[in-house]
Amino acid sequence: xxxxxxxxxxxxxxxxxxxxxxxxxxxxxxxxxxxxxxxxxxxxxxxxxxxxxxxxxxxxxxxxxxxxxxxxxxxxxxxxxxxxxxxxxxxxxxxxxxxxxxxxxxxxxxxxxxxxxxxxxxxxxxxxxxxxxxxxxxxxxxxxxxxxxxxxxxxxxxxxxxxxxxxxxxxxxxxxxxxxxxxxxxxxxxxxxxxxxxxxxxxxxxxxxxxxxxxxxxxxxxxxxxxxxxxxxxxxxxxxxxxxxxxxxxxxxxxxxxxxxxxxxxxxxxxxxxxxxxx
Amino acid sequence: xxxxxxxxxxxxxxxxxxxxxxxxxxxxxxxxxxxxxxxxxxxxxxxxxxxxxxxxxxxxxxxxxxxxxxxxxxxxxxxxxxxxxxxxxxxxxxxxxxxxxxxxxxxxxxxxxxxxxxxxxxxxxxxxxxxxxxxxxxxxxxxxxxxxxxxxxxxxxxxxxxxxxxxxxxxxxxxxxxxxxxxxxxxxxxxxxxxxxxxxxxxxxxxxxxxxxxxxxxxxxxxxxxxxxxxxxxxxxxxxxxxxxxxxxxxxxxxxxxxxxxxxxxxxxxxxxxxxxxxxxxxxxxxxxxxxxxxxxxxxxxxxxxxxxxxxxxxxxxxxxxxxxxxxxxxxxxxxxxxxxxx
Numbered sequence: 001x002x003x004x005x006x007x008x009x010x011x012x013x014x015x016x017x018x019x020x021x022x023x024x025x026x027x028x029x030x031x032x033x034x035x036x037x038x039x040x041x042x043x044x045x046x047x048x049x050x051x052x053x054x055x056x057x058x059x060x061x062x063x064x065x066x067x068x069x070x071x072x073x074x075x076x077x078x079x080x081x082x083x084x085x086x087x088x089x090x091x092x093x094x095x096x097x098x099x100x101x102x103x104x105x106x107x108x109x110x111x112x113x114x115x116x117x118x119x120x121x122x123x124x125x126x127x128x129x130x131x132x133x134x135x136x137x138x139x140x141x142x143x144x145x146x147x148x149x150x151x152x153x154x155x156x157x158x159x160x161x162x163x164x165x166x167x168x169x170x171x172x173x174x175x176x177x178x179x180x181x182x183x184x185x186x187x188x189x190x191x192x193x194x195x196x197x198x199x200x201x202x203x204x205x206x207x208x209x210x211x212x213x214x215x216x217x218x219x220x221x222x223x224x225x226x227x228x229x230x231x232x233x234x235x236x237x238x239x240x241x242x243x244x245x246x247x248x249x250x251x252x253x254x255x256x257x258x259x260x261x262x263x264x265x266x267x268x269x270x271x272x273x274x275x276x277x278x279x
Numbered sequence: 280x281x282x283x284x285x286x287x288x289x290x291x292x293x294x295x296x297x298x299x300x301x302x303x304x305x306x307x308x309x310x311x312x313x314x315x316x317x318x319x320x321x322x323x324x325x326x327x328x329x330x331x332x333x334x335x336x337x338x339x340x341x342x343x344x345x346x347x348x349x350x351x352x353x354x355x356x357x358x359x360x361x362x363x364x365x366x367x368x369x370x371x372x373x374x375x376x377x378x379x380x381x382x383x384x385x386x387x388x389x390x391x392x393x394x395x396x397x398x399x400x401x402x403x404x405x406x407x408x409x410x411x412x413x414x415x416x417x418x419x420x421x422x423x424x425x426x427x428x429x430x431x432x433x434x435x436x437x438x439x440x441x442x443x444x445x446x447x448x449x450x451x452x453x454x455x456x457x458x459x460x461x462x463x464x465x466x467x468x469x470x471x472x473x474x475x476x477x478x479x480x481x482x483x484x485x486x487x488x489x490x491x492x493x494x495x496x497x498x499x500x501x502x503x504x505x506x507x508x509x510x511x512x513x514x515x516x517x518x519x520x521x522x523x524x525x526x527x528x529x530x531x532x533x534x535x536x537x538x539x540x541x542x543x544x545x546x547x548x549x550x551x552x553x554x555x556x557x558x559x560x561x562x563x564x565x566x567x568x569x570x571x572x573x574x575x576x577x578x579x580x581x582x583x584x585x586x587x588x589x590x591x592x593x594x595x596x597x598x599x600x601x602x603x604x605x606x607x608x609x610x611x612x613x614x615x616x617x618x619x620x621x622x
Binding site for chain 2: 026033277
C-alpha cells in the first residue's frame with residue numbers, strides 16, 4: 001500500500017496508513033512502549049521490588065516475633081498475602097507518575113494528535129501496569145516460598161486469590177490515571193508517595209485489626225487493601241488474624257466489591273480528566 | 280471506509296479558519312482569529328509571547344476545544360470530525376514530544392505503527408526519516424542523550440510518519456542554539472520543497488522572513504496583518520535612501536534638493552551629516568538623487584538604500600498600543616489587512 005521513495009523521505013510519494021484504526025492494536029502498541037521503558041530503565045522496578053522484599057524481611061523477622069496473631073498461626077504466612085495486597089496499592093504511584101510525566105512532556109499531546117482512539121491510551125497504560133504488577137507479584141510469591149510461606153489450598157483458590165489482587169490493582173489504575181492527569185506537579189506525586197503509607201499501614205496488612213482500638217480497627221477493616229488481604233489469606237489458606245465479624249465471613253465478597261466501587265467512581269473521573277485536556 | 284485520506288474538496292485550502300474564539304478564564308486567548316493557507320505554502324504565524332499562537336495551533340490540531348468559530352483542515356470540519364482531521368495533520372508542539380527513554384528508531388517505529396503502518400512499513404519509514412533528518416548514526420541511541428536540535432529534528436520526523444496535508448510547527452526553534460536552529464530551518468525548507476503545507480509559529484522575525492511564503496502577524500488573539508514578507512515591509516512605508524553629505528554647511532541645501540527630486544520631504548541628521556528620504560521605489564530613486572546632488576556640486580560620502588526590516592514591522596504592529604502615533608510612519612501607513620481587503 002505504501003509507496004515510499006528513498007532516499008529523501010520528506011520528498012517521497014505520499015505515505016498513507018495501511019492498517020485500519022483498531023483500539024486493541026493501538027493499546028497493545030502503547031503498552032509495548034511502556035514495557036520497553038522497563039527494559040531500558042529497569043532500576044525503578046528493581047528497587048521497587050527490593051523495597052517490598054525488605055519490608056517482608058523487616059516485618060517478618062524483625063517485628064514478626066513480637067506479633068501475636070488472634071486466632072493463632074505463623075506471622076510470615078499472615079504477612080505475605082498482606083504484602084501482595086500492599087504491592088497492588090504501591091502500583092498506584094507508578095500509574096500516576098507515568099501519566100503525569102507523559103502529560104508534562106507532551107507525549108500525551110502527541111498521542112492525542114494521532115489518529116488513534118482515546119481509549120487505547122488508557123487501555124495501553126492498563127495492560128502495561130497490570131503486567132508489571134503481575135510480575136512483581138510473581139517475584140514476591142517466589143520470595144515468599146523461599147522464606148516458608150505456603151498456600152495450603154487448591155490451585156483454583158490460589159488462582160482466584162491472584163485474580164482478586166490484580167482486580168484491586170485494576171481499580172487503582174483509574175485512580176492513578178485520574179490523579180496523574182489532574183495533579184501534574186511534582187508535589188502531587190510526592191503527596192501520593194507519602195499518602196500510600198498511612199493508607200497501607202491503616203489496614204490489616206501488617207497486624208490484625210483485632211489488636212487495634214475498636215474505632216481504629218473498624219477503619220483498618222474497611223480499608224479496601226484489607227479486604228483484598230483478608231480474601232487472599234482465606235483463599236491461600238493462610239492465617240487471617242480475625243476470629244469473628246462480617247468481614248471475616250465475607251472477605252471474598254468485600255474484595256470483589258471494593259475494587260468495583262473504586263472503578264465505578266474513578267473510571268468516569270479518569271475519562272473526564274482526559275477529556276478536560278481539551279479545554 | 281478507505282485507507283487513503285481523500286480530501287473532500289480538492290480545491291479547498293489546506294487550512295481555513297474563521298472567527299475562532301477561545302477563552303481561558305479571564306483571558307481571551309483567541310478573539311476572532313482568521314487564517315487561510317493555500318496548499319503547498321509555508322505560512323508563518325508571527326507574534327509576541329501570549330499573542331495566542333499556541334492556542335490557535337492547539338485548536339486547529341483538535342487538542343483544544345474551540346468556544347466559537349469555524350475551522351477546517353483539508354476541507355474537513357475540525358470541530359465536527361476531529362478524528363478525520365488527525366489523519367491529515369502532523370504536529371510538532373513546543374515540547375519535545377518524543378519518548379526520552381526510547382531510541383530514535385523506537386520512537387519513530389512506535390509513532391508510525393500508531394499512525395497505522397504495518398510493522399515492516401513502519402520500520403522502513405523510520406529508517407527513511409532517520410536518513411532524511413541526518414539521525415541515522417544516532418538511531419539506536421536513547422533520546423535522553425540527544426542535543427536540542429537532534430530532538431527537535433526527531434520530533435519533526437515523528438510528525439511526518441504519514442504524509443500530512445498540513446504540518447504544524449509550534450515555535451520549532453525556541454530554545455535551540457544557532458546550529459540547532461540552522462538544521463531545523465534546513466529541515467523545514469526540505470519539507471516545504473517537497474510540497475507539504477506548513478503552518479509555522481514563531482516569535483523570531485528572521486525565521487518567518489527566511490521560511491515563510493506568507494506571514495500573519497498575531498496580537499491579542501487575532502491576526503493584525505497578513506501578507507508576504509515583502510508586502511508587509513512595504514506596508515510599513517517605502518524604502519529609505521540615506522545620503523551622507525561631505526560638506527556639513529550645505530546639509531539643508533542638500534535636503535531641499537533631494538526632497539524636490541523625489542517629491543517628498545527629506546529629513547536631516549546634522550550629527551551624522553545624513554539626509555534621509557522615504558521613497559516608493561528605492562532603486563529607481565537612487566540615480567536621480569545622485570545626479571541632482573552631483574549637478575549642484577555636492578560631494579556624497581556615502582549612499583545607502585534600505586528597506587524596513589521585519590523587526591520594524593513587528594514592533595510597529597504589536598508594540599504598546601499597536602499602530603499608535605508614537606511611530607511617525609503609522610499615520611501614513613494604510614490598513615494592513617492586505618488579504619482581507621482583497622477578498
